[in-house]
Amino acid sequence: MKKEIAIGIDIGGTNTEYGFVDNKGKFYFKKNIRTDETDDVESYLDILCAKLKQTIIDINGGYEIKGIGVGAPNGNFFTGKIEFAPNLKWKGVIPLVKLIEERMQIPTVLTNDANAAAYGEMIYGAAKGMKDFIVITLGTGLGSGIVVNGQMVYGHDGFAGELGHTVVYPDGRQCGCGKKGCLETYASATGIVRTMLEMLDNRQEESVLRNIEKTKLTSKDIFLAAKEGDKLALEAFDITGRYLGIKLADAVAFSSPEAIILFGGLARAGEYIFNPAKKYMEEFLLPIFKNKVALLPSGLDKDNAAVLGAAAMVWKHIVK
Amino acid sequence: MKKEIAIGIDIGGTNTEYGFVDNKGKFYFKKNIRTDETDDVESYLDILCAKLKQTIIDINGGYEIKGIGVGAPNGNFFTGKIEFAPNLKWKGVIPLVKLIEERMQIPTVLTNDANAAAYGEMIYGAAKGMKDFIVITLGTGLGSGIVVNGQMVYGHDGFAGELGHTVVYPDGRQCGCGKKGCLETYASATGIVRTMLEMLDNRQEESVLRNIEKTKLTSKDIFLAAKEGDKLALEAFDITGRYLGIKLADAVAFSSPEAIILFGGLARAGEYIFNPAKKYMEEFLLPIFKNKVALLPSGLDKDNAAVLGAAAMVWKHIVK
Secondary structure, eight states: OOEEEEEEEEEOSSEEEEEEEOTTOOEEEEEEEESSSSSSHHHHHHHHHHHHHHHHHHTTTOEEEEEEEEEOTTEETTTTEEEOOTTSSSOSEEOHHHHHHHHHOSOEEEEOHHHHHHHHHHHTSTTTTOSSEEEEEESSSEEEEEEETTEEOOTTTSOOOOGGGSBSOTTOOBOTTSOBSBGGGTSSHHHHHHHHHHHHHHOOSOOGGGGSOGGGOOHHHHHHHHHTTOHHHHHHHHHHHHHHHHHHHHHHHHHOOSEEEEESGGGGGTHHHHHHHHHHHHHTSOGGGTTTOEEEEOOSOTTTHHHHHHHHHIIIIIIO | OOEEEEEEEEEOSSEEEEEEEOTTOOEEEEEEEESSSSSSHHHHHHHHHHHHHHHHHHTTTOEEEEEEEEEOTTEETTTTEEEOOTTSSSOSEEOHHHHHHHHHOSOEEEEOHHHHHHHHHHHTSTTTTOSSEEEEEESSSEEEEEEETTEEOOTTTSOOOOGGGSBSOTTOOBOTTSOBSBGGGTSSHHHHHHHHHHHHHHOOSOOGGGGSOGGGOOHHHHHHHHHTTOHHHHHHHHHHHHHHHHHHHHHHHHHOOSEEEEESGGGGGTHHHHHHHHHHHHHTSOGGGTTTOEEEEOOSOTTTHHHHHHHHHIIIIIIO
16 A cells, blocks of 8 residues: 655745655655745746656655645645735735646645644644644744634634734734734734843843843743843743743633643743743633643744644645 | 433522423423432432423423533533532532433533533534634633633643633732632622722712612622722722733633633623723734634523533433
8 A cells, every 4th residue: 555645735925845744743755945036826836746746756656645735824734725824925905725636636735834834743742632832932923722622713704713913912012913911022023022131121130131132032042041040031930931921821711721732932931931821821811721731832843843743634634 | 303402401509490392492391399308418419300301201202312411510511420510419529420320311511501501502502613712601610611612622631711710910809719819709700799899898889889888789780880980899890800901811822712602690690891891802812813803692591501502412412
């Protein structure tokens, strides 16, 4: 019997990664192309699909390709379209699934990056065997994929799971979405930088971070300073974890998950973000939920996580 | 063919209502007994089930009883048990489904009151035909039943849907649950009374409500004053609607429902609560959700809503 394979494609603003993955998460192949080299999506897909077809020829029929899963910003599972993605060159509504299926003649599914991460954890990662869990992606922004009773929560329009845009303070920080006080303006890589910059302005204490030019400060700098015991950096993590923890408690009240998985760059700060997030989440949980919800790191290899997530959809929605 | 009938039982702290209902919501029968007349649940169920059996005899086999649905405070759908309900006389964990099935030999399902309300709206009321919606019960507290993809959200332990205990202000009002700042301390019949009492203390304006003894002020008094154009009463509704609207926007970001249904005593204040709740919800929605979520009143006759909700479960979970 031929080995069954899923193709995973992760479309980012700059790069597109793709790979051939089996149902255990084993990679047979991983490559990437530029997303932004061509201005129109048709030319981009001509290049991408030509490469995929060449790879299929190269492997000489050795595998049975079961489907293609795509993770992309603003990817809508219901419509198969990328809808008004702010960080992609292609504007408006892109019928991505249709365009790929026309070229490849292989069943294709699409979702957004945070939901893809949740599929990845469900099939290959930390949520294997769980029916109720939430994945929070802590990168430039804050994304989320919510799984209830074994199913991704899409809502009536495919846009559910926007925990990054729930409100921490009604009159809080300006968010890129146009609203104020959204969680992602506090709990994300950019959020912790904003917190740190405010602290450097308003506080007098010494900090190694005062040596870094303000416009160049990154969340990684704050992490490295925290590791060295820098008091202000540690406090910035505590504040960030508090905002996150309060809203995680809200999320638990909503769907009572078995676990919440923190994924992405800021989550790799480990205990510096997990400890305060856990502490404040527990503080704000209703008694019936206390000490029942695991806060877990991603179970996926970070270099392959996005492609694994995209590929995982094939096993969930195409092969079944 | 015999008419198919569901038995609905709504257990409250003081009264238990029960009725025989068909799949269109037509009542063939409705009665009630005291919940608190006996100290132990066994004697209570002996009385209740004797009455149900007598009714079944009285109707002389004219109907086919398909099942029993029970709505009760802290009723857990997964376990069939009432677990530590603060306003019931029976303490600890009560295996209600088992106790009823032993007496009646009829398949029985249990859920909590807010979820029962959501089943009622799904089968008989304002959410007929919807797959994604949320019911918010605005009574003494704030309960919620969340439906995603046609299924009630129970979470891994059966306790999901506690939007009344999501946080408005981390250091806000003391809640009965032990936490501070829970939504139900602001947006509920008791919440609006707390808001009004604070306003009467802190503000100088005239209000007809100054004529009512403070310990006796009710949400209905505030409603009647608002109808007369009392400025402070109108402002209390605006404040209450704002707290509610902000957290409804959070709920939309979570599960992107087609509609949110406001149910219960405070919801019957109509435009006084709906208008501000809608206004502030829209203000705090992510642009992709704006003007897409209907805010609806209950579609159930208020005098029968609780029994209808309990009976509705039979069509959803037993007959299917």
